[in-house]
Structure formats: structure tokens, C-alpha cells
Amino acid sequence: MYSFEFEKPSTIAEAVAALGAEEAQALGGGQTLIPTLKQRLAAPAKLVSLSGIAELKGVCVEDDGALAIGGGTTHATVAREAADKYPALADLASHIGDPAVRNRGTIGGSLANNDPSACYPAAVLASGATIRTNSRDIAADDFFQGMFTTALADGEIITSVRFPVPQAANYQKFLQPASRFALVGVFVARFADGVRVAVTGASEDGVFRWTEAEQALSADFRPDAVKDLKVDPSGMIGDLHGSKEYRAHLVGVMTRRAVAAAG
Amino acid sequence: MPKDSGIGASSKRREDVRFLTGAGNYTDDINIHGQAYVYFLRSDIAHGRINSIDTADAEAMPGVVRVFTGADFEGVGGMPCGWQVTDRHGQPMQEPPHPILAQGKVRHVGDPIAAVVADSLEQARDAAEAIAFDIEELPAVVDMREAAKGGATKVHDDLTSNICYDWVLGETDDAKVDEVFQNAAHVTTLELTNNRLVANPMEPRVCVAEYSRGTDEYTLYTTSQNPHVIRLLMCAFVLGLPEHKVRVVAPDVGGGFGTKIFHYAEEAFCTFAAKACNRPVKWTASRSEAFMSDAQGRDHVTKIELALDSDNNFVGLRTDTLANMGAYLSTFSSSVPTWLHGTLMAGNYKTPVIQVNVKAIFTNTVPVDAYRGAGRPEATFQLERVIDKAARELGVDPIKLRRQNFITEFPYDTPVALTYDTGDYNGTMDKLEAAADIAGFPARRAESEARGKLRGLGVNCYIEACGIAPSNIVGMLGARAGLYDAATVRVNATGTISVMVGAHSHGQGHETAFPQVVAEMIGIDESMVEIVHGDTSKIPFGMGTYGSRSLAVCGSAMVRATEKIINKAKKIAAHLLEASEADIELKDGQFTVAGTDKSVAWGDVTLTAYVPHNFPLEDIEPGLEETAFYDPANFTFPAGAYACEVEVDPETGKVTIERFTAADDFGNIVNPMIVDGQVHGGIGQGIGQALLENCVYDENGQLLSASYMDYAMPRADDVPFYTVDHSSQTPCTHNPLGVKGCGEAGAIGSPPAVVNAVIDALQSGGKTVDHIDMPVSPSRVWAAMNG
Structure with missing residues (x-):
């Protein structure tokens, strides 16, 4: 990696100030950024570690029953502490990467990176979560803006994510055989006012909502309700591990399995 | 009763204590005072003409010792190929130069353009970015079929084409082969690809080199399976150094799988640079470099045809293979698709007429060479896949068809140049059918189907040729090396023994198994x-470890040297016991005069050898140390039968291996636990090839599977618990231990079993799928089912 300045503030305010510097870059758990730096594919002048900020960490239930997770909370913590509050989300967190990744990687880091094959974006979008930053609240529907692109401004920090807890939910991930990221991952969440379905891994535009499936499942929350729906392969990712057509097909399979598992 | 020590005992691997407690000594653990670091600037394009390289700015960077380019190696030899193949017209193969650093052209992504030596790795890397070069990109030659055509862009301008050689083995008269096929009752044809693999040993390649100005001596520490071979090739062919001034050490090595057999440019570079810079130098490959500079494996495209008569007897076999050499000839690359592949095409079957055609092709890709099995997996895969297809076309049981065509009488001369000394293929198949509970398969299939899954059973056989030999024959076939091995048994005064062996252990457990033999004797x-192994200054000139040869060849040398020791020790014992040498018996470490209670202990004899106060000095010399070189009379021929059961998820195409059973005939076995481990590891790699691993270049020669994000290695949950049965044992007839070798069997025998099982599963689901190329990934299975 190239040389850089390093700061490890202990408050959000200090972190925001540090990120105001020229070519400064926030560092969450480093599970994407550190390998990128080691390959010399990024050259920030300054790294601002968020891992020393206590107020970014933790899982709690808010007054209205929503689950709030600090942006600096690791996947392992979510897997453990959200298990009885939002089991589908905890299960998703428990299957990200391997133990080393889960004990370093953070929800804020994952969302800010918005890898098109990451798991968390599917949960956030399907849950209709709100991303809270140091300066504003952003609805999930507005947050994800395509592969590796989000609504975050330079220097903006995800302080927490607020998840409305659905009546039933499930995440089904079909693994890309090499990376074990999602080749296709589908998160289905059933709320009193309808069902939301979010798909990761499949689209060239990153995570997306499968609205036809949402409508069908809102009317009839059974796997059969979506068995005749087809996803258009155009716009899907086609690569070594699966064609556009295969990914489009898997979206349907994983959706049906998620509905069946959500019960 | 299983033995608890000696030959046949599952003695625990003594080397594992240091490996598992972090006490191993790997090459990267070696650091020499004052060492500088090497960083190779590697080509990021597959094919280009070097117009200029300007290192001035890089030389001026902080910490830089020196920057090297191809021009620094004008008077130095290139990387040699160790096997000259003669083509079907009697002409030698085309053998292009392979410079240490690129000269004139770059020919694959990863080809080194320049090397920076600096005080730190980061400084070397910084300086490499300051090297200015003008490389004009040329069209890349990637697809072998295109590369073989006349008028294709040439990888090497000075060669007549991209065809390294066009080779034939077996029946060379095309008309005779045509006649067999015309008269056949049935012909089964299959076109298939044997996917390119990256070996991926856990430890990447590393070199540390130092030069002593005072003594003019070099030491190279390197991650090698055969330090003497490296020393010979580097001294005699590349750098022109006297061997007695060069020491090559391969300390603990974290896996080789073939890719650490070869002499690599980085080894020669570091040795050269240590003198040129008068500094010890160190290079440690990153994983990314391993992907683009370690010799890769397999990569054959084959059409195979099997002819059968009306009684389903195999009457003819014809194959046409394109074998990818990559951009340069790696050390043993040329031998893999020929003498290690064509010679195995008879398999376990008495097919009377066989013709094997192989064209080796240069492409703008990383060089291809031996990888666990080396040619034999490619042969086995084709043969066992086409037999399975034939059985399906004829509507006969695939096991029955195999049994009907088994070779049953030994020795057996195949039509493809080998003589199998021994085997019992029906006996081994019996073991497999029992161990795999083949009879219980229909019930297991029904249970899978009740869960909505397709279940398939795949069975196949394999034969392997290990311990390539004898040296005079392989010399006639083009080998530029001998294939004997050597051992020195040094008995110490107090009776302990150091055995210096030419074989190298990098996972095989020699440090445990070899002593079991000597202790037993x-x-x-x-x-x-x-x-003691891995250091040319300590061991006799042995040829190293590959091709499952260590115990069969080096172990035999060790037995011969130990026999010499015992013979001499008996002379000493006879003197001490005042008896005739002919009456001395050795048992349980005691020398006894036959028929008496007079005896002397091993330790008393060894002490006498080195404190020869009461010693027959007039007859024999003091001391107790013997060396033997052993050149085998023939290959050994391990063989086996494997069974794989898979479940296929019809919705996603995902294949899950539910059961895997291996019945192997390795002849006599020294350590059953280590043999089990070798087979487990081999099957794991075979399943990796069959289901997961694939090295892929795009049409521009860019490596798409350049990291673990895209190159799928098998993980623990990708493989089942294995059932292995080694009770079928026909001992090798020509080596003293009767051993055959077990290191590659799993990787050879398992890929066809997996693919046969997947095809069986799909057929059971009503899909008329004849073949899916490896890796049989979910997307490929789904595409085949929906094609």
C-alpha cells in the first residue's frame, strides 16, 4: 500500500472533522478497503478509522419497536444481539464471509461500499430501513444508487440503521462458488401493509426491489404466488459464475425459498 | 492386529508437531542480515512488443539497489525444458527461448518485464511504478484451436507456427485404425475439455539467495520439490555456475502439487542478483503473482472415440488432443501430454488398437506443466467418460462393461508403450462395490427423489504410472534427466540413524514413513x-519428489543402503561374537549367533564401528555409513476404482457430493493413515477440478480468475467424508518394498466419478445430457438441463 496519514477519533464529531481533510477516507472494518489499499488500487491521503467511536456501536430496540444498529457494529455482534429481535437479519449477518470478516466488518461499512453482491443491502432495502448519517436520515429506497454508489456525500458517516421489524422475513443466498458472496440473494419481508422483496448479487445496477413479486406476495404470501413470474435477464450480471439468464432464474428460485422459509 | 510401529503401522506424523505449533521453517521464515527485496514488474497485457524500457527514474528512487531488465541477461542462458519430445515425423519439438526477464516481447500476463532490488519491498514496488516502458500491444493468442491454424499470430516470431509438436503414440498407421472403426459394431464419440487449473499450494513461491564474495559460493533457499534438480538446471543451463559452488536448500515447503518441481526464472534471478548486488536478496510471491507466474495445470481439449464389437468388447480407441503449453515451455511441460498422458490411454482395459494424437500449442497464457497426476488425470477422464457414455448408449451396466474389458493377465504389454507388472482390477472393483454399497444405491436414489433431488451414481477406474523409470528408457524418450534416486544411511556411534534422502517431503509425511522402514529392517x-532432506549440501544427488515416486524410488534406495548397513554390521557382530558371519541373525535390534543364546545389541555394534578397539580392521573399514542409488526397472502401476454419489438440485443445478468411495491398489503400504490422507487430499483436489476450479482467460489473454474471488478452491463443506479401502494389494513386482505410490491417485480417479455421477443424476431426471465440461458448476448444470 501507499503511505497515508491515520487518525482514530473517538467521537462522530471528530471523525466528521477529520474527514473534511483533502482525500480523506473513512475506514470501517476494512474488509474491502484494506485489500484494496494493499493492491495499491486506492491511495487516500488520510484514513479515518471509525472503530474507536463507541456511539457508533451497538444494537437496540427503539420505542416504536424498530431495531437500531450502530453503523460501526460488526456482523458478529448483529448476528448475536439481533437474534431474538429480528432473526432473519441476524441470520443474514451470521452468514456474511467467514468469522474473521464477521468480527471486523461493519454494517455501515458494507452499506457505504454497496458491493452489488453484498448481503446487507438486501436486508436494508427489503426492510424499508432508514440510514441515519451524521447529517440526515436517508430512506433505503433513496440510498442505493447503483453498483458501489450510494446517496452518501463525501465525508458523510452512517451513524446507525433503523430497521422496522417485519412480521415474517427470510434471506436466501445462493453462493458464488469462489467468493461465497451472493451470486443471487433475496430478502423477503412481510409487513402488515405489504411485502417487500429485495434482490442482491444479480443486477448490474446493484440491489433492487422486485416489485412484481411484492405485489403478488402482498396478495398471497405463498411460494406459488410467484412461481410464474419471470425476471428479465437483461440488466442482470453475466460472468464466469453464471449467465444473465441463470441469475434471472435464481431470483425466482430464491424468492420462493425465502417465502417458504419465512412461513 | 494393526501394528503399532514399523511397516504397516499408522504412526502419527512426527513433522506435524512443528507444522501445527508454528515451529516450521519455511523459506519466507529465512531472513539474512542485510538482505534486499525483489519486486518483479510484470506485464499486464498478454502479448506485446517491447520497444523501450527506461529505468533511470526508478534507479534514482529511495532505497533502490539496482533495476534489472532483460538486457542484463543477454549473455545468460534461458530457462530450460527438461524433456525433448520428438514429433510424428521424427523431428524435435519447437523449443523457443525463455529468458529470465522478458526480451523483445512479453508473452503472457505476469511475464516479468523488469526487477527492482531495493532495501524494502515497498521501496522496490514504488520504484517499479517509476519504470517507464513502451510496449506495443499485439493480438493475443488464447484459443488453442485458433492458435493451431496456419496464419495465426505467433507467440514466438522465430518459430514456424504455434505448434510445439504434433505427436502420435500407439498404432501409427491411420488406415489400420480406420479399419478397426469401420468394422466396429458401435462407436462412441465424446468431445471434452480438461479444465485449466491453478495449483494453489498454501505457501506461495519464495526465494532467498546469498553470495559469499570470500568463497565465491552461492546459497539459494527456495520452495522446491527437488533441490538437486534446481541446482543442476540453474547451474548447467541458465547461469553457468559450477555446481560445487552452489547450495540449494528447500526447507519446509507448504505444498507443491507439481508446481514446485520446476525451475523458475525467479530462482535464477535471485541467485544472479545476489552476486550482482553483493547483497542477499529475497522474493516472496504474493498470491496474485502465484496466479500469474506459477505453472498451471491440465488444459487439454480432446476428441475421443471408442470402438466396440457386437459383444461390447473394446476393439479400438482413438484420441485427438490439443494440449496448451502456455507462452513458454516450463521444465517438464512437454512430457505431460505425451509420455505421461498418451501412455495411460489403455487404462485398465485390453483394447488392442490405440492411437493417441497430441498437438502441443503455444498461447499467450501462463505456462502449463505437471499438476498432481500430470497427464494421467487427463487420460483417465477421457477414457472413463467415453466408457460411461458407451455403456449408456448400449444400455449396459457401466461396471459390467468395464469388468468385461479389464486386463486380467500380467505382465501386460499395452499398445501404448507400457508393461503393467501386476494388478487385480476385478478384485479392486469387488472391494469398491462392497465399500460403496452399490447395491443400496436404488434405495438412496428413491430417498433423494422423495426430497425433490436427483441422485446419480458415477463409477470409474483408473490406472496410474508412478516412479517414472528406468533412466535409460526415459532418456531415449527425450528426458534430459535421470530418474533414479539416492539415500545415505548414516548410523551414529550410539545407534541412532540419520537418513539423507533425495526425495523431498512437502506434505507427504516422509519424515514419519521412511523411518518406519529402516526401523523395521x-x-x-x-x-x-x-x-534429512531438502539441502544439496547434506543429501546425495537425488531427483526429488513428484509423480508419486518417493517411496517406490527413493525408498528403494534407502532399503538398499540399509541392507548394506546390515551386512556390514553383521560382519562387526560376527567379530564381536567370534562367530561366522553366515551364522549371524538380526532380529529386534539384536545380533544373534544362530542356534545359540550368544548375542550383541545394535548399539554395541554401532559403537564398535566408531570406536574400533575390537574391530576387524584388516577386513573392513571403521564407520557405518552407506549410500545407494536406485534406478527402477519399470514404472509402478497403482490402480483403483472409485464411486461417487451426487445429489443435483433440479431448481438451481447445484451438485452436492453425498458419498465418495475409493478402492485403491497401492501394493504394500507402509503407513495406512498417511496413505488415507494422501488419498483424501487427492480426491479433494479432484472434486475441486470437477465441481469448482477453473482458470479462465478472456479473448485478450487477461486472467479472469486471478484471485480467490473468482477462482473457486474446494472448501471443507464442498467435500463429503470419504470411504477409502486399500485392502486390494498386489505388490509391485520389481521394487524391494513392493510399493506403488499413492500421492496422485485421488486426483486422477475422482473427476470422472463426479461427472459420471452428475450425468447419471440428470439422466434419471429425464434429461438427455451426455456431457458437461468441468467444472460442473451450478450454472453449467442448469444450462445443460435447460439447453
Whole structure:
């Protein structure tokens, strides 16, 4: 990696100030950024570690029953502490990467990176979560803006994510055989006012909502309700591990399995 | 009763204590005072003409010792190929130069353009970014079929084409082969690809080199399976150094799988640079470099045809293979698709007429060479896949069809140049059918189907040729090396023994298994025997470890040297016991005069050898140390039968291996636990090839599977618990231990079993799928089912 300045503030305010510097870059758990730096594919002048900020960490239930997770909370913590509050989300967190990744990687880091094959974006979008930053609240529907692109401004920090807890939910991930990221991952969440379905891994535009499936499942929350729906392969990712057509097909399979598992 | 020590005992691997407690000494653990670091600037394009390289700015960077380019190696030899193949017209293969650093052109992504030596790795890397070069990109030659055509862009301008050689083995008269096929009752044809693999040993390649100005001596520490071979090739062919001034050490090595057999440019570079810079130098490959500079494996495209008569007897076999050499000839690359592949096409079957055609092709990709099995997996895969297809076309049981065509009488001369000394293929198949519970398969299939899954059973056989030999024959076939091995048994005064062996252990467990043999022969405890390997300054000139040869070849040398020791020790014992040498018996570490209670202990004899106060000095010399070189009379021929059961998820195409059973005939076995481990590892790699691994270049020669994000290695949950049965044992007839070798069997025998099982599963689901190329990934299975 190239040389850089390093700061490890202990408050959000200090972190925001540090990120105001020229070519400064926030560092969450480093599970994407550190390998990128080691390959010399990024050259920030300054790294601002968020891992020393206590107020970014933790899982709690808010007054209205929503689950709030600090942006600096690791996947392992979510897997453990959200298990009885939002089991589908905890299960998703428990299957990200391997133990080393889960004990370093953070929800804020994952969302800010918005890898098109990451798991968390599917949960956030399907849950209709709100991303809270140091300066504003952003609805999930507005947050994800395509592969590796989000609504975050330079220097903006995800302080927490607020998840409305659905009546039933499930995440089904079909693994890309090499990376074990999602080749296709589908998160289905059933709320009193309808069902939301979010798909990761499949689209060239990153995570997306499968609205036809949402409508069908809102009317009839059974796997059969979506068995005749087809996803258009155009716009899907086609690569070594699966064609556009295969990914489009898997979206349907994983959706049906998620509905069946959500019960 | 299983033995608890000696030959046949599952002695625990003594080397694992240091490996598992972090006490191993790997090449990257070696650091020499004052060492500088090497960084190779590697080509990021597959094919280009070097117009200029300007290193001035880089030389001026902080910490830089020196920057090297191809021009620094004008007077130095290139990387040699160790096997000259003669083509079907009697002409030698085309053998292009392979410079240490690129000269004139770059020919694959990863080809080194320049090397920076600096005080730190980061400084070397910084300086490499300051090297200015003008490389004009040329069209890349990637697809072998295109590369073989006349008028294709040439990888090497000075060669006549991209065809390294066009080779034939077996029946060379095309008309005779045509006649067999015309008269056949049935012909089964299959076109398939044997996917390119990256070996991926856990430890990447590393070199540390130092030069002593005072003594003009070099030491190279390197991650090698055969330090003497490296020393010979580097001294004699590349750098022109006297061997006695060069020491090559391969300390603990974290896996080789073939890719650490070869002499690499980085080894020669570091040795050269240590003198040129008058500094010790160190290079440690990153994983990314391993992907683009370690010799890769397999990569054959084959059409195979099997002819059968009306009774389903195999009457003819014809194959046409394109074998990818990559951009340069790696050390043993040329031998893999020929003498290690064509010679195995008879398999376990008495097919009377066989013709094997192989064209080796240069492409703008990383060089291809031996990888666990080396040619034999490619042969086995084609043959066992086409037999399975034939059985399906004919509507006969695939096991029955195989049994009907088995070779049953030995020795057997195949039509493709080998003589199998021994085997019992029906006996081994019997073991497999029992161990795999083939009879219970229909019930298991029904249970899978009740869960909505397709279940398939795949069975196949394999034969392997290990311990390539004898040297005079392989010399006639083009080998530029001997294939004997050597061992020195040094008995110490107190009776402990150091055995210096030419074989190298990088996972095989030699440090445990070899002492079991010596301890058994003498009747002493295994802990009294230690193996020394991997250092040319300590061991006799042996040829190293590959091709499952260590025990069969080097172990035989060790037995011969131990026999010499015992013979001499008996002379000493006879003197001490005042008896005739002919009456001395050695048992349980005691020399006894036959028929009496007079005896002397091993330790008394060994002490006498080195404190020869009461010693027959007029007859024999003091001391107790013997060396033997062993050149085998023939290959050994391990063989086996494997069964794989898979479940296929019809919705996603995902294949899950539910059961895997291996019945192998390795002849006699020294350590059953280590043999089990070798087979487990081999099957794991075979399943990796069959289901997951694939090295892929795009049409521009860019490596798409350049990291673990895209190159799928098998993980623990990708493989089942294995059932292995080694009770079928026909000992090798020509080596003293009767051993055959077990290191590659799993990787050879398992890929066809997996693919046969997947095809069986799909057929059971009503899909008329004849073949899916490896890796049989979910997307490929789904595409085949929906094609």
C-alpha cells in the first residue's frame, strides 16, 4: 500500500472533522478497503478509522419497536444481539464471509461500499430501513444508487440503521462458488401493509426491489404466488459464475425459498 | 492386529508437531542480515512488443539497489525444458527461448518485464511504478484451436507456427485404425475439455539467495520439490555456475502439487542478483503473482472415440488432443501430454488398437506443466467418460462393461508403450462395490427423489504410472534427466540413524514413513531414525519428489543402503561374537549367533564401528555409513476404482457430493493413515477440478480468475467424508518394498466419478445430457438441463 496519514477519533464529531481533510477516507472494518489499499488500487491521503467511536456501536430496540444498529457494529455482534429481535437479519449477518470478516466488518461499512453482491443491502432495502448519517436520515429506497454508489456525500458517516421489524422475513443466498458472496440473494419481508422483496448479487445496477413479486406476495404470501413470474435477464450480471439468464432464474428460485422459509 | 510401529503401522506424523505449533521453517521464515527485496514488474497485457524500457527514474528512487531488465541477461542462458519430445515425423519439438526477464516481447500476463532490488519491498514496488516502458500491444493468442491454424499470430516470431509438436503414440498407421472403426459394431464419440487449473499450494513461491564474495559460493533457499534438480538446471543451463559452488536448500515447503518441481526464472534471478548486488536478496510471491507466474495445470481439449464389437468388447480407441503449453515451455511441460498422458490411454482395459494424437500449442497464457497426476488425470477422464457414455448408449451396466474389458493377465504389454507388472482390477472393483454399497444405491436414489433431488451414481477406474523409470528408457524418450534416486544411511556411534534422502517431503509425511522402514529392517524404535532432506549440501544427488515416486524410488534406495548397513554390521557382530558371519541373525535390534543364546545389541555394534578397539580392521573399514542409488526397472502401476454419489438440485443445478468411495491398489503400504490422507487430499483436489476450479482467460489473454474471488478452491463443506479401502494389494513386482505410490491417485480417479455421477443424476431426471465440461458448476448444470 501507499503511505497515508491515520487518525482514530473517538467521537462522530471528530471523525466528521477529520474527514473534511483533502482525500480523506473513512475506514470501517476494512474488509474491502484494506485489500484494496494493499493492491495499491486506492491511495487516500488520510484514513479515518471509525472503530474507536463507541456511539457508533451497538444494537437496540427503539420505542416504536424498530431495531437500531450502530453503523460501526460488526456482523458478529448483529448476528448475536439481533437474534431474538429480528432473526432473519441476524441470520443474514451470521452468514456474511467467514468469522474473521464477521468480527471486523461493519454494517455501515458494507452499506457505504454497496458491493452489488453484498448481503446487507438486501436486508436494508427489503426492510424499508432508514440510514441515519451524521447529517440526515436517508430512506433505503433513496440510498442505493447503483453498483458501489450510494446517496452518501463525501465525508458523510452512517451513524446507525433503523430497521422496522417485519412480521415474517427470510434471506436466501445462493453462493458464488469462489467468493461465497451472493451470486443471487433475496430478502423477503412481510409487513402488515405489504411485502417487500429485495434482490442482491444479480443486477448490474446493484440491489433492487422486485416489485412484481411484492405485489403478488402482498396478495398471497405463498411460494406459488410467484412461481410464474419471470425476471428479465437483461440488466442482470453475466460472468464466469453464471449467465444473465441463470441469475434471472435464481431470483425466482430464491424468492420462493425465502417465502417458504419465512412461513 | 494393526501394528503399532514399523511397516504397516499408522504412526502419527512426527513433522506435524512443528507444522501445527508454528515451529516450521519455511523459506519466507529465512531472513539474512542485510538482505534486499525483489519486486518483479510484470506485464499486464498478454502479448506485446517491447520497444523501450527506461529505468533511470526508478534507479534514482529511495532505497533502490539496482533495476534489472532483460538486457542484463543477454549473455545468460534461458530457462530450460527438461524433456525433448520428438514429433510424428521424427523431428524435435519447437523449443523457443525463455529468458529470465522478458526480451523483445512479453508473452503472457505476469511475464516479468523488469526487477527492482531495493532495501524494502515497498521501496522496490514504488520504484517499479517509476519504470517507464513502451510496449506495443499485439493480438493475443488464447484459443488453442485458433492458435493451431496456419496464419495465426505467433507467440514466438522465430518459430514456424504455434505448434510445439504434433505427436502420435500407439498404432501409427491411420488406415489400420480406420479399419478397426469401420468394422466396429458401435462407436462412441465424446468431445471434452480438461479444465485449466491453478495449483494453489498454501505457501506461495519464495526465494532467498546469498553470495559469499570470500568463497565465491552461492546459497539459494527456495520452495522446491527437488533441490538437486534446481541446482543442476540453474547451474548447467541458465547461469553457468559450477555446481560445487552452489547450495540449494528447500526447507519446509507448504505444498507443491507439481508446481514446485520446476525451475523458475525467479530462482535464477535471485541467485544472479545476489552476486550482482553483493547483497542477499529475497522474493516472496504474493498470491496474485502465484496466479500469474506459477505453472498451471491440465488444459487439454480432446476428441475421443471408442470402438466396440457386437459383444461390447473394446476393439479400438482413438484420441485427438490439443494440449496448451502456455507462452513458454516450463521444465517438464512437454512430457505431460505425451509420455505421461498418451501412455495411460489403455487404462485398465485390453483394447488392442490405440492411437493417441497430441498437438502441443503455444498461447499467450501462463505456462502449463505437471499438476498432481500430470497427464494421467487427463487420460483417465477421457477414457472413463467415453466408457460411461458407451455403456449408456448400449444400455449396459457401466461396471459390467468395464469388468468385461479389464486386463486380467500380467505382465501386460499395452499398445501404448507400457508393461503393467501386476494388478487385480476385478478384485479392486469387488472391494469398491462392497465399500460403496452399490447395491443400496436404488434405495438412496428413491430417498433423494422423495426430497425433490436427483441422485446419480458415477463409477470409474483408473490406472496410474508412478516412479517414472528406468533412466535409460526415459532418456531415449527425450528426458534430459535421470530418474533414479539416492539415500545415505548414516548410523551414529550410539545407534541412532540419520537418513539423507533425495526425495523431498512437502506434505507427504516422509519424515514419519521412511523411518518406519529402516526401523523395521533393523528392529529398532522409529524414534531412533531421522530423515534429512531438502539441502544439496547434506543429501546425495537425488531427483526429488513428484509423480508419486518417493517411496517406490527413493525408498528403494534407502532399503538398499540399509541392507548394506546390515551386512556390514553383521560382519562387526560376527567379530564381536567370534562367530561366522553366515551364522549371524538380526532380529529386534539384536545380533544373534544362530542356534545359540550368544548375542550383541545394535548399539554395541554401532559403537564398535566408531570406536574400533575390537574391530576387524584388516577386513573392513571403521564407520557405518552407506549410500545407494536406485534406478527402477519399470514404472509402478497403482490402480483403483472409485464411486461417487451426487445429489443435483433440479431448481438451481447445484451438485452436492453425498458419498465418495475409493478402492485403491497401492501394493504394500507402509503407513495406512498417511496413505488415507494422501488419498483424501487427492480426491479433494479432484472434486475441486470437477465441481469448482477453473482458470479462465478472456479473448485478450487477461486472467479472469486471478484471485480467490473468482477462482473457486474446494472448501471443507464442498467435500463429503470419504470411504477409502486399500485392502486390494498386489505388490509391485520389481521394487524391494513392493510399493506403488499413492500421492496422485485421488486426483486422477475422482473427476470422472463426479461427472459420471452428475450425468447419471440428470439422466434419471429425464434429461438427455451426455456431457458437461468441468467444472460442473451450478450454472453449467442448469444450462445443460435447460439447453
